Amino acid sequence: MVSLKVNGTTHNLDIDEETPLLWAIRDNIGLTGTKFGCGIAQCGACTVFVDGQAQRSCVTPVSAVAGSEITTIEGLAGKEAEAVQAAWTSRDVPQCGYCQSGQVMSAIALLKENKKPTDRDIDLAMNGNICRCATYVRIRAAIHDAARALEI
Ligand code: FES
Ligand code: FES
Numbered sequence: 001m002v003s004l005k006v007n008g009t010t011h012n013l014d015i016d017e018e019t020p021l022l023w024a025i026r027d028n029i030g031l032t033g034t035k036f037g038c039g040i041a042q043c044g045a046c047t048v049f050v051d052g053q054a055q056r057s058c059v060t061p062v063s064a065v066a067g068s069e070i071t072t073i074e075g076l077a078g079k080e081a082e083a084v085q086a087a088w089t090s091r092d093v094p095q096c097g098y099c100q101s102g103q104v105m106s107a108i109a110l111l112k113e114n115k116k117p118t119d120r121d122i123d124l125a126m127n128g129n130i131c132r133c134a135t136y137v138r139i140r141a142a143i144h145d146a147a148r149a150l151e152i
Contacts, residue, residue: 002062006031007075017063022046025063027070033073033101037130046128047102048072073101079150080111082087087145095133103129109145116147 002019004011006131013028016019019080020039025031037045039058046058049071061112076085087093100148103126110117110125117125122140 001079002066004066004070005068006061006070007072008069013062015062016080018061019063020058021048021060021062022057023071025057031074032074035101037102041097042128042130044106044116047101047105047129049105049109050111054106056134061081074082075121076104076108080108080146083146083149084108084111084142086141091138091142091145093138093142095131095135099129099131099133100135103131103135103139104151107139107146110143111146111150115150117143 002013002015002017004013008024013024013133015024015028022034022036025034032059035045035046036058037043040058041056042104044056046056047054048057049055067133069076084104088104098136106126106129110122119140122143126139
């Protein structure tokens with residue numbers, strides 16, 4: 001039995017402790033906003049927050065995060081999350097959408113650490129989030145918009 005706290009709710013799951021967190025979130029808890037892309041920590045589609053830090057859930061065994069506060073795209077809250085979500089909507093960032101929950105999680109993580117990121121800061125921070133639709137230009141613009149909104 002593994003106990004996971006996801007978006008403020010504790011789930012007691014009868015699963016192997018080596019199960020990747022991604023599959024516990026999607027298959028056992030039923031939150032499907034977090035996506036599977038590569039399964040080897042190379043694409044960022046599966047990004048969640050573990051105790052506030054962005055982490056790749058596809059390579060994180062549930063045993064490593066029992067007792068931690070896990071946040072998925074469905075549980076986002078706070079001013080950075082609101083600013084990023086508003087900017088994503090206004091810039092119409094997603095194309096197919098598959099990578100976008102991971103992109104949003106990484107963008108929020110960046111803005112929590114860096115209130116006024118440069119293009120280079122954004123490129124470095126978002127480097128691990130792959131978008132096959134190449135929405136990178138809109139992602140960068142939306143992060144700048146969100147940073148400006150947070151200044152006000
Ligand atoms: S699915 Fe986890 S990084 Fe690609
Ligand atoms: S919007 Fe299609 S993969 Fe990023």
